[in-house]
Amino acid sequence: MTPPGLQTAKAPTEAPMVQLIDQVGDRRRDPALDPWVADIDDAALAALYRDLVVIRRIDAEGIALQRQGELGLWPPLAGQEAAQVGSARALGADDFAFPSYREHGVAWCRGVAPEGLLLAWRGTAPSGWDPYAHRLAVPQIIIGAQALHATGYAMGLAWEGAESAAVAYFGDGATSEGDVNEALVFAASFRAPVVFFCQNNHWAISEPVGLQSAQPIAARADGFGIPGVRVDGNDVLAVLAVTRQALHRARTGGGATLIEAVTYRMGPHTTADDPTRYRSDEELAAWRERDPIARVRARLEASGVDLAAVDADATAAADRAAAELRAAATGLADPAPMSVFDHVYAEPNSHLERQRERYARYLGMFDGGAGTGPQEVAR
Structure with a gap:
């Protein structure tokens, strides 16, 4: 039972959603989506696994640095790695992503160095990277504002006849903001080449998603006249497939798509938050069983790859990234x-x-x- 005073993220979590790798690592076939990931062999899946491991380690190091007084704040992403890696690895070199403040994994996949991930959180710079060099906008703190930025950019792409697209990342809480809904209206009206990627992590700070959405978030797309896709956000392969499909649609004149990646925030909203005050241990334990890293590892093991070598490679890459992050945090000079x-x-x-x-x-x-x-x- 849920202890008194705690809420549960009552939402249509079990409603149908796309899935290609289930939580025990079994591969599920989908005739419509399998062609979009036909190139993902064991080596490519191992590379995605490495990304997941590296990003989780970066996140853990960011939390530790904040607790040790090296950063002012850190917004954790543990549990959401597959949603970020799968979508970011689907992006083309000319596509432009517009993130919120939690997309460290997207930034990593777009080539941002570990140092760049923490400059803003240490207070030494407004942002940690050149947006045009990485085709990644600076992190947006204003909830949902980046959806308008992405839509405006995408409308510009359409007017110029460019064969690229924009992606707006936001959480389930942002779907209640006017900016996101206005962006969806403009994108639908002008057939903008933009993908709205909602990471439904079930908690908008301390409020459960069920409080603001009585139906799956992807179903809201119908009201705007665009396709909506609900995908298992802890399945990196399925996320990769649906994002590739949506980006192709955007680039070829099909307009916008709303993707709802169903995932879970395992940690606090930020390091200033205490999630034990509003959610139960039972809910957290249930989602740990759906861990995005564990299921890819199980799939690789079932495929017969040298799992020890894959683990060693991923761990070494994660250790290097964490060491670079810590060295950067402790070595940065205070700005004038x-x-x-x-x-x-x-x-x-x-x-x-x-x-x-x-x-x-x-x-x-x-x-x-x-x-x-x-x-x-x-x-």
Whole structure:
């Protein structure tokens, strides 16, 4: 039973959803989706497994760094690795992804170095990477705003006749935001080449998904006149297949798709959250049985691959990434105080200059107010 005061994520979790690898590692055939992953042999699946292991290790290291005072905050993603890896590995080089603040796995798959994953969370830079170099927008803190950004970008792609697409990542809680619904309206109206990728991790901070959605989130697509797909978000192969299919549809003039990847947030919403206050141990234990990494490992074992070698390769890659993340966190220099105004706007303007001047005067009130002299103020 659920202890008093705790909620359960009552939602249509068991409603039909696409699945190619079940939770014990058995391969399920799907005539419609199998062609989209026909190239995924044992070696390719092992590479996806390595991604999953690396990302979980990065996440654990990020949490540890925050607990040790090296980061101001960290939004964990444990449990959602397959949703992020499967979708990110489906992206083409020219596709552009628009993430929320939790898509460390997507950033990793788009080639962002471990250092880039933590710059913003350490407070040393507004973002950790060049969006155009990685075809990945900066993490969006405003819930759901990135759906509008992705849709606008996709509309531009359509007007230019480009053969690429945009992907907007958001959680189940964001589907109640006006920005996401407005983006869906525009995308449907203008047949924008965009994929809306919702990671339904069952908890919008402390509120269960069932509180805001009485039916599967993918079913909402009908109201906007676009296809909706519900996929097992803990099945990396199925996520890869449906995302490839949706991206192909977008690139070939078919318009938008809403994907609901059914997964679970195993940890807190952020390191400032205590999930034991609102969810039960029984619910968490049930979802641990659906672990996305364990099921891929079981599939590889059933395929007869050298599992020891696969594990060793994945562990070594995870160790390297975690070591790079820690070294970056402890080796970053604090930025000059006035650099907070750099890169805010493309061109100087009087509003920003007034703020710069006032902040410089404020810093000058303290002893050792380095970097606030006339040259710094005028910069």
